[in-house]
Amino acid sequence: xxxxxxxxxxxxxSVATVSRVLNGSSVDPAMAExxxxxxxxxxxxxxxxxxxxRTRRTRLWAVIISxxxxxxxxxxxxxIEDVASAEGYSVVLCNSDEDAAKEAxxxxxxxxxxxAGVILSPSSxxxxxxxxxxxxxxxxxxxxxxxxxxxxxxxxxxxxxxxxLATRHLVEQGFERIACVTGPQEYSTAAQRLRGYRxxxxxxxxxxxxxxxxxxxxxxPGGHAAMTSLLDxxxxxxxxxxxxxxxxxxxxxxxxxxALSVPADVGVVGFDELPWAxxxxxxxxxxxQPTYDEGRAAAExxxxxxxxxxxxxxxxxxxxxxxxxxSSLRER
Amino acid sequence: xxxxxxxxxxxxxSVATVSRVLNGSSVDPAMAExxxxxxxxxxxxxxxxxxxxRTRRTRLWAVIISxxxxxxxxxxxxxIEDVASAEGYSVVLCNSDEDAAKEAxxxxxxxxxxxAGVILSPSSxxxxxxxxxxxxxxxxxxxxxxxxxxxxxxxxxxxxxxxxLATRHLVEQGFERIACVTGPQEYSTAAQRLRGYRxxxxxxxxxxxxxxxxxxxxxxPGGHAAMTSLLDxxxxxxxxxxxxxxxxxxxxxxxxxxALSVPADVGVVGFDELPWAxxxxxxxxxxxQPTYDEGRAAAExxxxxxxxxxxxxxxxxxxxxxxxxxSSLRER
DNA sequence: TTGTACGCGTTATCAG
DNA sequence: CTGATAACGCGTACAA
Numbered sequence: 168x169x170x171x172x173x174x175x176x177x178x179x180x181s182v183a184t185v186s187r188v189l190n191g192s193s194v195d196p197a198m199a200e201x202x203x204x205x206x207x208x209x210x211x212x213x214x215x216x217x218x219x220x221r222t223r224r225t226r227l228w229a230v231i232i233s234x235x236x237x238x239x240x241x242x243x244x245x246x247i248e249d250v251a252s253a254e255g256y257s258v259v260l261c262n263s264d265e266d267a268a269k270e271a272x273x274x275x276x277x278x279x280x281x282x283a284g285v286i287l288s289p290s291s292x293x294x295x296x297x298x299x300x301x302x303x304x305x306x307x308x309x310x311x312x313x314x315x316x317x318x319x320x321x322x323x324x325x326x327x328x329x330x331x332l333a334t335r336h337l338v339e340q341g342f343e344r345i346a347c348v349t350g351p352q353e354y355s356t357a358a359q360r361l362r363g364y365r366x367x368x369x370x371x372x373x374x375x376x377x378x379x380x381x382x383x384x385x386x387x388p389g390g391h392a393a394m395t396s397l398l399d400x401x402x403x404x405x406x407x408x409x410x411x412x413x414x415x416x417x418x419x420x421x422x423x424x425x426a427l428s429v430p431a432d433v434g435v436v437g438f439d440e441l442p443w444a445x446x447x448x449x450x451x452x453x454x455x456q457p458t459y460d461e462g463r464a465a466a467e468x469x470x471x472x473x474x475x476x477x478x479x480x481x482x483x484x485x486x487x488x489x490x491x492x493x494s495s496l497r498e499r
Numbered sequence: 500x501x502x503x504x505x506x507x508x509x510x511x512x513s514v515a516t517v518s519r520v521l522n523g524s525s526v527d528p529a530m531a532e533x534x535x536x537x538x539x540x541x542x543x544x545x546x547x548x549x550x551x552x553r554t555r556r557t558r559l560w561a562v563i564i565s566x567x568x569x570x571x572x573x574x575x576x577x578x579i580e581d582v583a584s585a586e587g588y589s590v591v592l593c594n595s596d597e598d599a600a601k602e603a604x605x606x607x608x609x610x611x612x613x614x615a616g617v618i619l620s621p622s623s624x625x626x627x628x629x630x631x632x633x634x635x636x637x638x639x640x641x642x643x644x645x646x647x648x649x650x651x652x653x654x655x656x657x658x659x660x661x662x663x664l665a666t667r668h669l670v671e672q673g674f675e676r677i678a679c680v681t682g683p684q685e686y687s688t689a690a691q692r693l694r695g696y697r698x699x700x701x702x703x704x705x706x707x708x709x710x711x712x713x714x715x716x717x718x719x720p721g722g723h724a725a726m727t728s729l730l731d732x733x734x735x736x737x738x739x740x741x742x743x744x745x746x747x748x749x750x751x752x753x754x755x756x757x758a759l760s761v762p763a764d765v766g767v768v769g770f771d772e773l774p775w776a777x778x779x780x781x782x783x784x785x786x787x788q789p790t791y792d793e794g795r796a797a798a799e800x801x802x803x804x805x806x807x808x809x810x811x812x813x814x815x816x817x818x819x820x821x822x823x824x825x826s827s828l829r830e831r
Numbered sequence: 832t833t834g835t836a837c838g839c840g841t842t843a844t845c846a847g
Numbered sequence: 848c849t850g851a852t853a854a855c856g857c858g859t860a861c862a863a
Contacts, residue, residue, distance in 0.1 A: 168635060170840055181850040186842060195848065210631070215611040216557075217840035219548045220855050227612075235573040235592070236774075244567055244594060257608050259591035260567070262576060276589050279547040280559075299542070303500060419778065441775075442568075446751065448780030502856055513834045518858055527832065549856035552839050 169209040178205035189213060219281060228256045228469065229277040231270060233290040235262040239412060239439050239458055240288060243310065246462020247286060254470050256283060265386075267291040274300050284469045289314050292353035306472040310465045313355035320472055322465040322483045326356050326438075329454040329487030330363025331370075333408045333436040336452070336489060338371045340497040342406035342434050346379040348393040348418060349410040357382070360410040360438060378402050383414055390417025398425060405433060406495070412439035415451065435494040449493030457485050501541040510537035521545060551613060560588045560801065561609040563602060565622040567594040571744060571771050571790055572620060575642065578794020579618060586802050588615060597718075599623035606632050616801045621646050624685035638804040642797045645687035652804055654797040654815045658688050658770075661786040661819030662695025663702075665740045665768040668784070668821055670703045672829040674738035674766050678711040680725040680750060681742040689714070692742040692770060710734050715746055722749025730757060738766035738827070744773050747783065767826040781825030789817050 171189075175182045178201040187194050188202040205211070219225050228251055232240040244260060251258045261277075263270035270290045274297065277285050284306040287297065294317050301307050307319040314321075337345045347364040350357030361380065368375045381396055383389030390409060394417065397404055409415040415437030422433055429435050429449055440455040441447075464483050472478075503521075507514040510533040519526050520534040537543070551557050560583055564572040576592060583590045593609075595602035602622045606629065609617050616638040619629065626649050633639050639651040646653075669677045679696040682689030693712065700707045713728055715721030722741060726749065729736055741747040747769030754765055761767050761781055772787040773779075796815050804810075 171842095172840080182841085183843085183850055183852095184848090187849090190842080193848075198849085210635075212607075212611055212635070214552075214613065214840050215608075216548055216551045216613050217855090218842075220546075220552050220839090220857090221841040221843080223855070225548075227608075229591075235567070235576055236570060238568060241567045241573065245596075248594060248596075252604075257593075257605070259561075259593060261589075261591060262580060264577070264580075272584075273589070275544075276547075276559075279544055281546065281548050303542075303544070416775070416778070443748070443773075443775045443779065446748070446779045447775065503858095504856080514857080515834060515859075516832090519833090522858080525832075530833085546856050549839090550858075552841090552855090553857045553859085555839065 168214075169211040170214070171211070173209055174202065174205045174211050177209060178202045223281070225281050225283045226256050227280070227282045228258050228466075229261055229273065229282045229285045230258055231261040231263055231273045231277070231285060231287045233263050233265050233270070233288045235260070235264075237413065238442050239311075239456065242458035243462035243465070246459040246464075247466045248462075250463050250466030250470065254466075263290045265290050267293050271296040278303055278305060284308070284473055286310060286465050286469055288312060304476065306469055306476065308465050308469045308472065310461065311356065315355075318480050320468040320481045320483075322461055322468060322485070323355075324456045324461065324485045324487055326359035326487075327363035327366065329438060329456070329489075330360040330408065330410070331367040332363075332487065332489045333438065333452075333454050334364045334367035335370070336491065337406045337408065337434055337436060337495060338367065338373075340406075340434060340495060342497065344379060344402055344404045344406070346381070346397050346404035346407040347410070348381045348383055348390055348397070348407060348414055350383060350385040350414070352382055354385070357385070357410060364408055379404055383417075385411050385414060387413045387417040387420075390414025391421045392417075394418040394421035398427075406430075407433060407435055409435065409437045412437060412441050412453075415439075415441065415453075419447070419451075429494050430496055431498060434497065436489075440490070444490070444492060447494075452492045452495035453490050454487050455490050456487050461485055500546075501543040502546070503543075505541055506534065506537045506543050509541060510534045555613070557613050557615045558588050559612070559614045560590050560798075561593055561605065561614045561617045562590055563593045563595055563605045563609070563617060563619045565595050565597050565602070565620045567592070567596075569745065570774050571643075571788065574790035575794035575797070578791040578796075579798045580794075582795050582798030582802065586798075595622045597622050599625050603628040610635055610637060616640070616805055618642060618797050618801055620644060636808065638801055638808065640797050640801045640804065642793065643688065650812050652800040652813045652815075654793055654800060654817070655687075656788045656793065656817045656819055658691035658819075659695035659698065661770060661788070661821075662692040662740065662742070663699040664695075664819065664821045665770065665784075665786050666696045666699035667702070668823065669738045669740065669766055669768060669827060670699065670705075672738075672766060672827060674829065676711060676734055676736045676738070678713070678729050678736035678739040679742070680713045680715055680722055680729070680739060680746055682715065682717040682746075684714055686717070689717070689742060696740055711736055715749075717743050717746060719745045719749040719752075722746025723753045724749075726750040726753035730759075736765065738762075739768075741767065741769045744769060744771035744785075747771075747773065747785075751779070751783075761826050762828055763830060766829065768821075772822070776822070776824060779826075784824045784827035785822050786819050787822050788819050793817055 381393035713725035
C-alpha cells in the first residue's frame with residue numbers, strides 16, 4: 168500500500184507538500200495538480216492510524232448500546248448518525264448485550280483506540296469503567312439511563328411523566344386493580360417509571376401497597392414471569408402497565424397462554440413503542456419516546472462536549488407521548 | 500495520559516521490558532512485578548493507535564450492515580460477535596442504511612483505519628468500492644447478498660429453496676393465484692427468491708406469465724405499493740409470497756386497509772422471520788433463516804481468510820426452514 | 832534476559 | 848510557499 172513518500176516521489180515534491188494538499192493548506196496550483204495526479208495514479212489512501220497517532224485524535228465516535236435487537240436503541244442510532252456525519256465523524260456501534268463485562272471491554276477499546284467520543288446506554292449500575300473513561304478525559308454522553316456519581320452529559324426521557332400518562336389513562340378507563348411490571352431497581356428508568364405509576368395512582372386517590380408491583384429484568388422472559396406471578400396473586404389485576412417493550416411482549420404472551428383476552432380481562436399499556444404495535448390484535452397502547460430526536464440530542468451533546476470539555480455536564484430530558492390503541496380501551 | 504516511557508521510568512526499567520511484560524514475553528519476575536505496579540499506579544493504558552501503526556495491523560472487525568433496524572441483520576451480529584471475541588477481535592457495527600454512498604464511506608473508513616477485516620451485506624449492486632477493498636488486501640466476507648465480479652468469501656442462504664418451500668406450501672393449501680412480491684432485480688436474493696417461486700409453480704404444472712410478480716424495494720412502503728398494484732390487477736391473487744420481512748409488513752398493512760382477511764381472502768407467506776410473527780393476528784407463516792449461524796459462519800470465514808489470505812474464496816450456503824402459522828392455512 | 836535505537840506513516844515546526 | 852526533520856507511542860531487531 169502506497170505511503171505519502173511514494174506520492175511525494177511520484178509527484179516530485181516533498182512529503183510536506185503532499186500533506187498540505189491532502190489537508191487543504193495553500194500550495195502552488197501546479198504542484199497540487201501533480202500531487203492529486205500521483206494520488207490517483209498510486210491509488211494512495213492516507214493511513215488514518217498514522218494520522219491519528221500524529222494528531223492525537225480520531226474522527227470516530229463509539230456508540231455503545233445495551234441491545235442491538237431492541238428497536239428503541241437502533242432507532243436512536245439513526246439520529247446519532249445523522250448528526251455525526253454532519254459534524255464530520257464516523258459512528259461505530261458496539262453491542263454490550265446488557266452485559267456489563269462486554270460493556271467494559273468496549274469502553275476499553277474506545278479508550279485505547281482514542282476514539283473522539285462515546286455515547287453510552289449503560290448496561291448496569293456499575294460505574295467504575297465509565298468513570299475511568301470520563302477521568303481519562305474522553306468525552307462521554309449517557310443516554311436513556313442515568314448513572315449516579317458519573318460526571319457526564321445525559322440525554323433522557325421523562326420516564327415519570329410517561330408512566331403517569333399511561334397509568335392515568337388506565338384509571339380513566341375505569342380499571343380497578345392496575346399492576347406495574349418494572350425493571351431492575353438499579354436502573355434509573357425502572358425506578359422513575361415506577362414512581363410515575365405510583366404518582367398517578369396517588370393522584371386518583373388510590374392506595375398502592377406494592378402488592379401489584381413486580382420487578383423484572385427488562386427482557387421478555389422477565390415480563391412473562393412477572394405477569395404469571397401477578398395472575399397468581401390474590402389481588403389479581405385487571406390492568407397492567409409494563410415498563411419496557413420487551414417485557415410487554417412477555418406479558419402479552421403470558422396473557423395469551425392463560426386465555427385471557429386483552430383488554431376485556433386485562434388492559435395493557437407498554438412503555439416504548441413497538442414497531443408492530445398496530446399489527447397485534449388487539450393493537451397495543453404504548454408510551455412512545457422520541458427515539459430519533461433522542462439520538463440527535465445525544466450526538467449534539469457529544470459534539471458540544473468535544474468542543475468545550477470543561478463546561479458543566481448537561482442533562483436533557485425529552486417528553487414522551489401516549490399512543491392510545493385497543494389494548495387499554497375498556498369496552499362498555 | 501501516561502505512555503510506555505512513563506511506566507518504564509516509574510518501574511526503573513527500559514521501555515522494551517515494559518513492552519515485553521505487556522505482550523507476555525519472558526521477563527524477570529521481579530521486574531515484571533515492578534512494571535505491573537507502575538502500570539496500575541499510573542493508570543497506564545496502551546495506546547492502540549500507536550501499536551496498530553507499529554504492528555501494521557488491528558484487532559478490529561468492521562461489520563457493515565445494510566439496515567440496523569432489520570432484525571435479520573441484528574440477529575446475525577450476535578453470531579459474529581461471539582466468534583469474534585473468541586478469536587480476540589472487537590466488532591464495530593456500521594449502518595449503511597441501504598445507501599450505497601454511506602456504505603462506500605464506511606468501506607473507506609475500514610480501509611483507512613486498517614481494520615483487520617470486514618463483513619459486509621452489500622447495499623447495492625455497485626462493486627467498485629468493495630473491489631478496491633479486496634484489491635487492497637483487506638479480508639472481506641460478503642453476507643446475505645452475492646455480488647458478481649467480487650472475489651471474496653460469501654455466506655448465503657438457500658433463497659431458491661426457501662422460496663420454493665413457501666410457494667409449494669401455498670400450492671398444497673389449495674391457493675389458485677399465488678403472487679410474488681420480490682426485491683430489486685439487481686439483488687441476488689431477490690432474483691433467487693423469484694426463481695424459487697417460479698420453480699415451485701412450474702413443478703405444480705402451473706403457468707406463470709409474470710402478471711402476478713412485482714418488483715419492490717425490500718422496504719415496507721414498497722411492499723405496500725406492490726400489494727396495492729396486485730389487488731388492482733385483473734388477475735387478483737388469492738395468496739402472496741413476499742420476499743422479505745419489511746415488505747411483508749407493508750403487504751399486511753395494505754390487506755388490512757382493504758379490509759381483506761388473511762388467510763380467508765389472501766394467504767400470506769413472508770421470507771425472513773419476524774420477531775412478532777406469533778403475535779400478529781393471524782400469526783404469520785414465514786421462511787426462517789438461521790441468522791445466528793449465518794453470523795457465525797461469516798465470522799469463521801473471516802477468521803480463516805485472515806489466517807490464509809491467498810486461498811480460493813469460499814461460498815457457504817445455509818438452508819432455510821418453513822414456519823407454518825395461520826396466515827397461510829386454507830380454511831376448509 | 833535486558834537495553835538501545837530504529838521505524839511504522841503522518842503532521843507540525845522551523846528554516847529557507 | 849516549500850522542504851527537511853522531529854515528534855506521536857509503540858514493538859522489535861540487534862547488541863550487550
